[in-house]
Amino acid sequence: GDSVTQMEGPVTLSEEAFLTINCTYTATGYPSLFWYVQYPGEGLQLLLKATKADDKGSNKGFEATYRKETTSFHLEKGSVQVSDSAVYFCALSLNNAGNMLTFGGGTRLMVKP
Amino acid sequence: DGGITQSPKYLFRKEGQNVTLSCEQNLNHDAMYWYRQDPGQGLRLIYYSQIVNDFQKGDIAEGYSVSREKKESFPLTVTSAQKNPTAFYLCASSIWGPDSYNEQFFGPGTRLTVL
Numbered sequence: 705g706d707s708v709t710q711m712e713g714p715v716t717l718s719e720e721a722f723l724t725i726n727c728t729y730t731a732t733g734y735p736s737l738f739w740y741v742q743y744p745g746e747g748l749q750l751l752l753k754a755t756k757a758d759d760k761g762s763n764k765g766f767e768a769t770y771r772k773e774t775t776s777f778h779l780e781k782g783s784v785q786v787s788d789s790a791v792y793f794c795a796l797s798l799n800n801a802g803n804m805l806t807f808g809g810g811t812r813l814m815v816k817p
Numbered sequence: 818d819g820g821i822t823q824s825p826k827y828l829f830r831k832e833g834q835n836v837t838l839s840c841e842q843n844l845n846h847d848a849m850y851w852y853r854q855d856p857g858q859g860l861r862l863i864y865y866s867q868i869v870n871d872f873q874k875g876d877i878a879e880g881y882s883v884s885r886e887k888k889e890s891f892p893l894t895v896t897s898a899q900k901n902p903t904a905f906y907l908c909a910s911s912i913w914g915p916d917s918y919n920e921q922f923f924g925p926g927t928r929l930t931v932l
Contacts, residue, residue, distance in 0.1 A: 745928075749923070807859045
């Protein structure tokens, strides 16, 4: 079946460090890929998305590139801030499946001043 | 402002009681979803609805029930049959269609604690 695998956290970084959160997927078709962010005690917010191979999603300094050859969608940010501390979820959605999302397990990011 | 509201934010229940969580959206979305999130874990789908008066079981529907009488509303009832109901519950909505690129919009969540 379809699945999303994320690196386990927590990921602890100092402010201004470079961030990478790995995400790989298994899908029977050609999915759209998403990164959602969840701040403490809140719901999920869409951070960025990519709908076809080689697309790059970007928002708030975060980027992720849809790599079909490696079935990956790694999240990166060049310089993290304390306010980026949150849980990050990678997810996929397939054509002809409506907008059903398959989520990864989430990765907690903690940024220290 | 358009969005999704969930109430209450915190809910306490005694064992053996049913409890209903509210979810309302004014985004004119056809599809609505309920997820359960346990500490340190991802989201698991409980129920979803593509259209009014229709809904489908997700991966962990046992012990839960829903209704979809209005497009804007998708309440979730946690019944006494749910053995471990303490969790964070998230409601979401989206456009429903064959394309995969439409995002889901999430509410702020309800934290349910069984005493």
